[in-house]
Every structure is written in C-alpha cells, then in structure tokens.
Amino acid sequence: MSEAAVKTRAAEADALTQRLDALTLPEAGFTAAARADALARLRAMGLPHPRDEYWRFTDPRPFNAPLPQPIPLEETSPDSPLFTDRDRLVLVFVDGRFDAAASSDLALDGAEIDILSQAETRADHWAGALYGKLEAAGQTPVPRPFAALNTAVAADGVLIRVTGKPAKPVHIIHRRASAEADVSWHHLIRLEPGAELTLLETGMVGARSNGVTEVDLAPGARLNRIAAKRAGHQKLGFSGIFARVDAEAAFKNFELSVNGTLMRHEAVVEFVGDDAVAHVAAAVLGDGRTGPFHHDDTVFVTHGAERCESRQVFKKVLKNGAVGVFQGKILVKPGAQKTDGYQISQALLLDDDSQFLGKPELEIYADDVQCSHGSTTGAIDETALFYLRSRGVPKSRAIVLMILSFLADALAEVEDESLREDIAERLDAWLTRHA
Amino acid sequence: MLKINNLHAKLEDEDKQILKGVTLEVPAGEVHAIMGPNGSGKSTTSYVLSGRDGYEVTEGSATLNGQDLLEMEPEERAAAGLFLAFQYPVEIPGVGNMTFLRTAANAQRKARGEDELSAGEFLKLVREKAKTLNIDAEMLKRPVNVGFSGGEKKRNEILQMALLEPKMCVLDETDSGLDVDAMRLVADGVNALRSPDRAFLVITHYQRLLDHIQPDVVHIMADGRIVKTGGPDLALEVEKNGYADILAEVG
Numbered sequence: 217m218s219e220a221a222v223k224t225r226a227a228e229a230d231a232l233t234q235r236l237d238a239l240t241l242p243e244a245g246f247t248a249a250a251r252a253d254a255l256a257r258l259r260a261m262g263l264p265h266p267r268d269e270y271w272r273f274t275d276p277r278p279f280n281a282p283l284p285q286p287i288p289l290e291e292t293s294p295d296s297p298l299f300t301d302r303d304r305l306v307l308v309f310v311d312g313r314f315d316a317a318a319s320s321d322l323a324l325d326g327a328e329i330d331i332l333s334q335a336e337t338r339a340d341h342w343a344g345a346l347y348g349k350l351e352a353a354g355q356t357p358v359p360r361p362f363a364a365l366n367t368a369v370a371a372d373g374v375l376i377r378v379t380g381k382p383a384k385p386v387h388i389i390h391r392r393a394s395a396e397a398d399v400s401w402h403h404l405i406r407l408e409p410g411a412e413l414t415l416l417e418t419g420m421v422g423a424r425s426n427g428v429t430e431v432d433l434a435p436g437a438r439l440n441r442i443a444a445k446r447a448g449h450q451k452l453g454f455s456g457i458f459a460r461v462d463a464e465a466a467f468k469n470f471e472l473s474v475n476g477t478l479m480r481h482e483a484v485v486e487f488v489g490d491d492a493v494a495h496v497a498a499a500v501l502g503d504g505r506t507g508p509f510h511h512d513d514t515v516f517v518t519h520g521a522e523r524c525e526s527r528q529v530f531k532k533v534l535k536n537g538a539v540g541v542f543q544g545k546i547l548v549k550p551g552a553q554k555t556d557g558y559q560i561s562q563a564l565l566l567d568d569d570s571q572f573l574g575k576p577e578l579e580i581y582a583d584d585v586q587c588s589h590g591s592t593t594g595a596i597d598e599t600a601l602f603y604l605r606s607r608g609v610p611k612s613r614a615i616v617l618m619i620l621s622f623l624a625d626a627l628a629e630v631e632d633e634s635l636r637e638d639i640a641e642r643l644d645a646w647l648t649r650h651a
Numbered sequence: 652m653l654k655i656n657n658l659h660a661k662l663e664d665e666d667k668q669i670l671k672g673v674t675l676e677v678p679a680g681e682v683h684a685i686m687g688p689n690g691s692g693k694s695t696t697s698y699v700l701s702g703r704d705g706y707e708v709t710e711g712s713a714t715l716n717g718q719d720l721l722e723m724e725p726e727e728r729a730a731a732g733l734f735l736a737f738q739y740p741v742e743i744p745g746v747g748n749m750t751f752l753r754t755a756a757n758a759q760r761k762a763r764g765e766d767e768l769s770a771g772e773f774l775k776l777v778r779e780k781a782k783t784l785n786i787d788a789e790m791l792k793r794p795v796n797v798g799f800s801g802g803e804k805k806r807n808e809i810l811q812m813a814l815l816e817p818k819m820c821v822l823d824e825t826d827s828g829l830d831v832d833a834m835r836l837v838a839d840g841v842n843a844l845r846s847p848d849r850a851f852l853v854i855t856h857y858q859r860l861l862d863h864i865q866p867d868v869v870h871i872m873a874d875g876r877i878v879k880t881g882g883p884d885l886a887l888e889v890e891k892n893g894y895a896d897i898l899a900e901v902g
C-alpha cells in the first residue's frame with residue numbers, strides 16, 4: 217500500500233470512530249448480540265466513500281459527518297396530515313423515541329405490538345431472533361454501512377408481529393422536538409402465515425435521520441406499506457427496507473418523498489419461497505429552489521425462488537437543479553425459474569438544470585425467466601400540454617395534471633383507493649405550491 | 652364571428668413558411684368547410700388559431716368577435732369561445748376523463764366569471780351528452796383517450812365540444828376514422844349545436860361528412876392559401892374530379 221493510501225485508510229477509520237463517538241449506544245437487552253455484530257460489520261466495511269460502486273452518484277459525506285447541522289423546527293405545515301380520517305392504531309415517535317401519551321393503546325386484534333425500547337429487556341421476545349438478521353443478510357453482495365450503523369445504535373422502533381388480519385392499519389407518525397436531533401429508529405415487522413397488515417408511516421423527520429425496517433413475511437402473508445415521511449428542507453435522511461418474502465406472500469411498498477437535501481432510500485428484497493410477489497414503488501418530488509435536493513433510491517431484488525413477481529416503479533419529478541438517482545438491480549439466482557421481474561425508473565425534468573442518474577442492472581442465472589428494465593428521462597409532453605390548454609385549462613394547472621399523469625403508474629401501486637386519493641391530494645397540493 | 656386576414660405563419664425553429672396569406676371569414680350561424688390537398692396547411696391554420704407553440708405568425712391577423720386571438724394564451728382563446736377538435740386527439744395516461752372534462756369546463760366558466768359546476772351537476776350533464784353521442788359511461792372513467800379506438804377518440808372530441816359549448820368550433824378531420832354510424836352520430840352532435848350565435852369551420856377531405864353537415868360555404872386551401880371559395884357544390888366537384896382542375900384554374 218502506498219503511503220497516501222495508508223493515510224487515507226487511517227483518515228477513514230478516524231472518521232468512523234468520530235461518527236461512533238458522537239452516538240449514544242442504547243442499553244441493549246435481547247438485541248445486544250445483534251448490535252455488537254452490526255458494529256463489527258460496520259467496522260469491517262467502513263463508512264462509504266464516493267469511490268464505492270453504489271455511492272458514485274450520491275456523496276455520502278454529510279451522512280458520514282459526526283453530527284448533522286441543526287435545522288430549525290418547522291412552525292407550520294402547509295399540508296394537512298395524511299391518513300387521519302380513518303380508524304388507525306397510531307404510534308408516535310418524537311425525535312425517534314416512542315411517545316406513549318400521544319399514541320394509541322397497543323392492543324390490536326390479530327397483532328402483537330411492542331416498542332423496542334420497552335421490550336428490549338424482556339426474555340424470549342420473538343424479535344430477538346429477527347433483529348438485525350435481515351439487515352445482515354442484505355449486506356451481501358453490496359455493503360450497506362448506514363443500515364449496519366442503524367442496527368448497532370437505533371434506540372427505538374416498533375416490533376409488530378401479525379398473526380391475523382387486523383381490522384385497521386398501524387400508523388407510525390414521526391415528530392420533531394429538537395433542531396439538532398440525529399434520529400434513528402429500527403422497526404421489525406413479522407407477518408405469520410396468512411396474516412395481513414397495512415402499515416403507514418408519515419410525519420416530519422429529524423435534521424438527520426436513519427430508519428431501518430425489517431420485514432419478514434411468512435407464507436401467504438400480505439403487507440402493504442405506505443410511507444410518506446416529510447423531510448422538510450435541508451434534511452438528511454437514510455432509510456433501509458429489508459424484506460424477506462416467503463412462498464405466496466405479497467409485499468407492496470410505496471414511498472412518497474418530497475423535499476430534503478440528501479435522501480438515500482435503500483430497499484433490499486429477497487424471495488425465499490415460490491409464487492410470491494413484491495412491488496417497491498416511489499414517487500419523488502424535488503424542487504431545488506429552496507435549497508439543494510438530492511434523492512437516491514437504491515434497490516436490490518433477489519429472486520431465490522420460482523415463479524415470483526417483482527416490480528420496481530420509480531418516478532421522480534425534478535426542477536430547479538434537483539438531482540434524482542435510481543440504482544436498481546434484479547438478481548435471479550440459479551433455479552429461480554419463471555421469474556417475472558420488471559423495473560422502470562423515470563424522471564420528469566421540468567427544466568434544464570435538473571438531473572437524473574439511472575443505473576438499472578439485471579443479473580440472471582436462470583434460463584426460463586422474464587426480466588426487463590426501462591429508464592427514461594423526459595420533459596413534459598408539449599402536445600398533451602397544448603391539448604389541455606386548448607380546452608381552457610390554465611397552463612399552471614395543465615402542468616400539474618401532466619405531472620400527476622407522469623406519476624400515475626407509481627401511485628397505482630397503492631392498492632387502497634382512499635389511501636391513494638390522500639396521496640394524490642398531497643401530490644397535487646405540493647405541485648400547485650411549487651408550480 | 653371568426654375573421655382571418657392575410658395570415659402568414661412559419662415554423663418557429665425553421666425557415667419554413669407554411670401559411671402564406673390565409674383570408675377567411677366565418678359569420679355567426681354559418682358552417683364553413685375547408686378542403687385541400689394533404690400538407691396544404693389546414694391543420695396548421697387550426698393550430699395557429701388555437702395558439703399552439705412552434706409556429707410564428709409573421710403577418711396578418713385573426714380575430715374572434717373582434718378579440719385579437721393571436722395575442723391570447725391557448726386557454727384564453729378557449730375561454731373566449733374557440734374550440735378545436737383535434738385531427739389526432741391526445742392520450743393522457745393517469746388523468747381521468749371526468750377530471751379532465753370538469754377541470755376544463757370549470758376553468759372556462761371561472762375565466763368568464765361564471766359559477767363552477769358541482770361534481771354532481773357536471774356528472775349528470777356529461778352522462779346526458781355522452782348518451783346522445785353513444786359514448787359508454789364506462790369510457791369516461793378511463794384516462795383521457797387512453798385505450799380509446801380512433802372513432803371513440805373523435806367522438807370524445809365532440810363530447811368535449813358539446814360540454815364546453817364554444818362559440819367557434821374548428822373540426823379538424825373529425826370524420827376520418829369514423830364508421831358510417833359514428834359519422835352520423837358526430838354529424839348529429841354538430842347539428843344539435845348549430846345555432847345563430849355559433850359558427851363552425853369543418854376541415855375535411857370527404858364530401859360524405861358534408862352530406863350530413865350542410866355547409867354554407869366551402870373553401871379550398873392549397874399551399875398555405877385559400878385559393879377558391881364557393882357553395883356546397885364545390886365540395887361535390889372536388890369529390891368527383893379531385894383538386895387538379897381547381898389548382899390549374901387558379902394557377
């Protein structure tokens with residue numbers, strides 16, 4: 217190794233030490249071993265660097281810094297809160313810590329709900345066998361340092377084990393209480409055979425946030441997860457979803473993402489049983505006018521079983537210098553015959569300053585599969601815009617309609633009509649404000 | 652109603668003159684037809700009138716009831732009463748037909764200072780008009796023109812026209828792609844809207860449509876100009892002999 221390289225290594229190790237020193241490790245109970253393992257993994261892989269294959273388009277340094285820049289608390293929100301007009305079980309997290317007073321009672325027919333910080337010290341908790349396991353499995357072949365960091369240090373989160381079909385969704389809401397909070401949470405969602413759940417996650421995240429959700433679906437289980445967290449401006453956020461999908465199970469994940477200086481969403485999905493379905497989708501809106509906007513979706517879907525269907529549907533609307541990144545991979549393992557894998561990533565650039573960087577990948581080791589991907593970058597269709605205007609629709613409204621049209625395929629991934637309408641309204645409001 | 656005088660237009664990014672002095676007047680209550688060879692500038696005339704980007708007017712004028720159309724945005728022209736039924740109606744995935752129709756109708760009402768229609772009132776109105784045009788109500792739930800057949804798209808144009816109740820209707824080859832029955836429905840739709848304070852400019856290649864929609868005046872366009880104007884017989888002459896004689900006659 218050259219002298220320079222030795223120096224770089226040493227500097228990187230220092231950066232990791234400083235990063236870890238800035239954190240308070242929670243008092244661990246049943247997660248202790250998993251946390252120690254995660255820390256060891258993180259030390260072995262180090263913090264990411266722009267030379268790393270999956271960090272070329274997104275500069276990890278703001279995530280690597282020991283502490284985030286404080287961001288003043290938002291005084292008001294321009295939007296009314298999402299999904300509030302239905303019966304839900306509400307779990308509120310303030311700066312990443314569970315707020316029992318603001319939350320619903322944890323009892324829910326067909327599910328067992330615990331809070332990580334409260335359950336840690338219990339013996340024989342089901343979550344002990346799952347915590348950090350899917351994250352650890354998802355580190356191969358691509359290292360995911362911030363997910364390992366999360367497993368090591370996350371102080372709180374929900375632990376949901378579903379055995380039946382609860383009548384109402386579980387709604388996790390994030391709130392902020394301090395300007396400088398460096399927030400992390402770690403959720404475990406385990407659905408037993410045939411169980412079903414709708415999981416909603418919304419709210420305002422901290423100046424810097426790191427959320428990991430491990431999803432374990434037993435045969436025949438169905439999870440619909442819809443996340444629409446508000447980044448607000450200037451925020452830094454990492455999130456990781458690690459899903460293990462067993463036979464005939466269905467996992468539908470949709471994320472709405474607006475604003476945020478630097479957002480990295482990783483989704484790692486593995487089929488371990490035949491005839492299962494997994495869809496990951498996102499609608500992303502970025503306007504660089506109020507500060508830098510950089511949004512990165514990095515997805516890895518592994519087909520390790522036969523006849524599974526995977527969909528990746530990612531749509532990004534970018535303006536005023538906003539940057540969108542999509543890195544999506546479909547890996548079909550030997551023997552995963554009759555795989556049906558599809559991936560589409562599209563950006564709508566509303567001006568010449570904005571940018572979309574796409575890295576679609578297919579890696580296939582089975583011969584009888586159907587896999588494809590598409591990635592496009594485009595502007596608003598002038599003919600359609602004129603068509604709308606010729607009918608009397610004002611230009612600004614016509615543009616909003618065209619953007620909603622562009623986002624429609626992603627939004628269609630939300631199965632529940634009323635949830636979909638709530639999201640469409642939120643999109644419409646944002647687009648109208650940013651017209 | 653519509654007065655076009657010596658209208659010259661070229662492509663914005665190219666030195667290509669397309670309209671070379673179109674002069675035409677359609678009084679209220681009348682139906683005028685424009686016929687002419689492919690590429691003569693018929694669609695371009697309709698686009699320039701309705702304000703599509705990409706064309707530059709280099710000379711001449713176009714007014715609707717005295718208002719200068721060329722100074723207005725496309726949506727202002729619509730609110731002023733101009734309607735263009737497109738030769739190629741546009742598909743807009745992800746935008747529901749009903750949402751589109753109601754947004755358009757209410758935007759125009761708002762621009763004219765009228766009250767907006769409620770969702771209920773509007774639905775009733777649409778159902779009624781759709782029925783007369785034999786448009787399946789299920790179709791209206793689909794995104795704008797997506798998955799519509801060619802003929803269904805054309806009928807959807809006429810439905811929009813019936814809902815928006817414009818003053819000046821320009822129909823660009825609404826008859827092409829229609830089967831015989833659909834053509835009759837479209838013609839009936841147009842005839843139902845005929846009134847002393849409304850005018851039509853019907854672009855077509857075929858006499859067939861004009862059997863159903865009796866024009867008052869027929870114009871022949873060639874190479875960016877109106878080269879001949881006459882009565883309904885002119886369309887019959889074109890149908891029989893083509894354009895060669897007329898073009899030779901006008902030089």
Ligand SMILES: Nc1ncnc2c1ncn2[C@@H]1O[C@H](COP(=O)(O)OP(=O)(O)OP(=O)(O)O)[C@@H](O)[C@H]1O
Pocket residue numbers: 662669687688689690691692693694695696705738
């Ligand atoms: N955007 C454009 N770019 C290039 N050429 C154009 C454009 N618009 C019109 N033209 C040209 O202008 C001429 C007139 O076209 P236009 O569509 O108005 O003809 P038309 O009379 O409607 O023909 P048709 O009967 O085939 O519909 C044609 O030569 C056409 O190719």
Ligand SMILES: [Mg+2]
Pocket residue numbers: 693694695738823824
């Ligand atoms: Mg034409």
